[in-house]
Amino acid sequence: MNLRIPGPTPCPPEVLQALSRPMINHRGPEFATLLARCTEHLQPAFQTSADIMILTSSGTGAMEAAVTNTLSPGDEVLGISIGYFGERFCDIAAAYGATVHRYTVAHGLAADPEQVGRLLREHPSVKAVLVTHNETSTGVTNDLKAIADVVREAGPLLLVDAISSLSSLPIEMDAWGLDLVLSASQKGWMVPPGLAFVGVSPRAWSVMEDARMPRYYFDLRMAKEYATKGQTPATPALSLFFALDVAFDFLEKEGWPGIYDRHRQIGEYTRSGLRNLGLELFADPKHASNTVTTVTLPSGVSEAELLKTLRERYGIVVAGGQGSMAGTMLRIGHLGMVSQSDITALLDALRVELGDRRVSTPAQAARS
């Protein structure tokens, strides 16, 4: 199966094989070494010397951790939403009692850093800015460095959902002054879902003392306390740690600059291939993501039917629209273990299927 959704991503066979290792004591010396080693290997991808906490949860759990560990009920936050996952970040903050000022950008566009600056001047009490680096629902990558420059000057914390960018797109946690940076195992890391990573700046640690939103499972200070003993507060998903440990071999052999280059190239290849089929790209070309590409479906094409045909006839799995965009698009993942031939196979299939449909006879159109 050619799994071309924006996560979970395909995993190298050696990574999958590592999942099968027998269980160990999660409070013994072997796990302590494993936890320390994984943390060390995460740091270069985050471009940070700060702590990175590894949580047993989906990426959404890390988003909740970012919010609840740094804020108090009633705190004002600026939520930059360019799609489904931006909304989710805002929703989490609102669920825990933050007053959320939403900067909602039309789907397909990136946030405007200048507008972020204006909104921060308009709401000087904002304690934290929530931003999605790479929005998989729309296939757009925000200009995180420019946004971070504006936020840093204004003063609030910057909480970054980098779940679908980190390990595929360059991000510099320390140099850009990011306070909390989140990722998750099933993206560019080429590991199955179930682990989330939270990079925590020294400033983020210091504000936690006063943050009063309730938290327990996702309490980062508790995670740090246990990490110093080589443990996690609750039982960790050991198999996924085994897999992550092996995935680093592949990531580091290719090297981070090479990985970023490959994602840039494959992003361009995907977009140009789709354009050559006469298809309409959904994302603003200036901010098109190099981990996921979105295509607006030609009118009369059923998303559900096309997904089914691609899966059943070609063994290619892509994603459809999310949230309010359901039914209107294809979302094509090209992050982690992906090569040009994976995309070529999809382009070939789309050429056959959408070509057919565009010149469909009335009988065929009635069937679709």
Added chain:
Amino acid sequence: MNLRIPGPTPCPPEVLQALSRPMINHRGPEFATLLARCTEHLQPAFQTSADIMILTSSGTGAMEAAVTNTLSPGDEVLGISIGYFGERFCDIAAAYGATVHRYTVAHGLAADPEQVGRLLREHPSVKAVLVTHNETSTGVTNDLKAIADVVREAGPLLLVDAISSLSSLPIEMDAWGLDLVLSASQKGWMVPPGLAFVGVSPRAWSVMEDARMPRYYFDLRMAKEYATKGQTPATPALSLFFALDVAFDFLEKEGWPGIYDRHRQIGEYTRSGLRNLGLELFADPKHASNTVTTVTLPSGVSEAELLKTLRERYGIVVAGGQGSMAGTMLRIGHLGMVSQSDITALLDALRVELGDRRVSTPAQAARS
């Protein structure tokens, strides 16, 4: 390695192998079937026809879900604590703003159902009772049915941490009137850690409408909404679902009555073997757990050193004391994939090591 801790437990090779399956679309038809099938196979172990939600987290996440989905800040709860995990349940409720009346039982003893009744009469506003079915820190199993009888008569909700009992010890969610029942994959299920299971009674669903504790990642109503579409709100730990699916084959082939019998027999075998070595069992014999046995260390024996010797010389991994009991005991897990010979190996090792130490020369004693 003979892994004899109270979870993670050893997994059958076929279960470990299933972890290596390639990733699938978590929003596609294959996962929908898998999710439905796992849920169906969980119900007989819970002895329920109610919904069971599967979360990507440790068991502690399920404890947080139980609390935050049914209660509001300021609500009074009765927390029955017979050890480390009972304290954790109370701590979670307190972290989210509940007023927790703690019924703290001396370590090694079970809760007294009559005392639970008295406390509920003393605190008539209590909305929920939190109880640990099987406390792995002390090796004690509470008389859950008797406690449930008392709670049901008084009226509050009953939230049950059955993490280390369910799938090893009999529990009847519907017949006993339990409202929320929690378990986790790395216990008797013989699956690696990372999935938690929450059985939800109709009464528990109905109180959620009014429960105002904040929640997002662990929002059970959102989980149910997605489950009806064959999905989970956030990306699930797919590999662990693959493993669980295979583990059911083993569990159901042996059958639940047979599994309970085996755990009863192995519990008795472990306790009598330890007694025969002249060792002091920590738990009240009337309530000794059939999934974990605790032994008080003879004076002069270092817990850390004994754990190390067992691991390095015999390839046997057992756990030491937890929380305030650290350094004072061994905790021996015998749940899930365990046979008499696993325990015999441990008893033989203890005979050599503790026998040696008891008649140790002054030079040896000084070294330890």
